[in-house]
Amino acid sequence: MRPSQLLLFVAASTVQAQLRPNNETICDFYSKLLLGASNATTQLTLLTLLVNTAVIGNYTQPNHNAVPGILAKDATFNGTKVNLVPYFSGALKSTNVGKDHGVAVNFLDGGGAAPLAESKPANSLASHQGILLTKLYSYFGVLLACSDIGKEGFPAYNGETSMYTTHKYMALDSYEVGYFIEQVGLAAASFGVEAADVTLVGYTLQGYFGNKCAKPTSVMDKWKKEQQSICITDDCPDASGAVCDAYPKVVEPAANGTESHSDMTSPASAGNGTAAPTAAGKNAGATLQVSLALTTLMAGVLAFLLT
Secondary structure, three states: OOHHHHHHHHHHHOOOOOOOOOOOOHHHHHHHHHHOOOOHHHHHHHHHHHHHHHHHOOOOOOOOOOOOOOOOOOEEEOOEEEOOHHHHHOOEOOEOOOOOOOEOOOOOOOOOHHHHOOOOOOOOOOOHHHHHHHHHHHHHHHHOOOOOOOOOOOOOOOOOOOHHHHHOOOOEOHHHHHHHHHHHHHHHHHOOOOHHHHHHHHHHHHHHHOOEOOOOEOOOOOOOOEOOOOEOOOOOOEOOOOOHHHOOOOOOOOEOOOOOOHHHOOOOOOOOOOOOOOOOOOOOOOOOOOOOOHHHHHHOOOOOOOO
8 A cells, every 4th residue: 555545544534533442452443543454564554654753743644733753953842942863863972782881873874854754764774764763663563552563564573672771871851751752642643543542652651761760661561571761860750669779870972073983884874974063962952964854844845755
């Protein structure tokens, strides 16, 4: 099914809202409601539309509300400015690759926003962007209880199962994590997901990741219990039964500067000449030229780049 046809299902299905039965998961119900069937292919498509919209903002039609997107410029959450782009662009040494410190990685090396606006993860699945986005599709498939994840057409999640471990060098605060969760909720609502289900998704994300010092837990029953807190700075709310002594001291990620990280550059991005900002830390308001064309996207001029 072509993306343009998928949007026709969305248009036809969201005219009249339907309440989700208690015995049907969010993933299964909305795959059927919005895409005409619930199977591995449509469930992956649903998660692709959800994640891509949360990342770059509205790009499908119709939509029920505006979604600025995780990569939006001049974003705010509860009146505080938020800029998540440096975590994706390689401007910060914030990625955990198994060292005792963060490393700068460009997760926009697969075409930035353009392939996402075509309902793809990246121009190259081997790029850092391609790997990250496909893992996000499957991880959110686990969170939203897709029944056919792991079957042909919807690969199982094969990444790190401790989200604290993944994000430990980012030093994310309550505004950054809150903005991320808000964009996921807005993306879901934009497709016509019922308010109660949008709220449930938000509570799920906040409960697992939005409170500091959370006890080890598992997002999926067969996974071992591990630390999951993504929000880890002092302003983050305490998790129930907080165990802060079990979490290492928070260290702010340094700016990438001019240090070379050629070992972390995928073939797709080698030699692209994109310059990272050299500000002193993650809160520097540098202008990032990463070929995102975000201004155009956020203005809605780019309704589709679909074929």
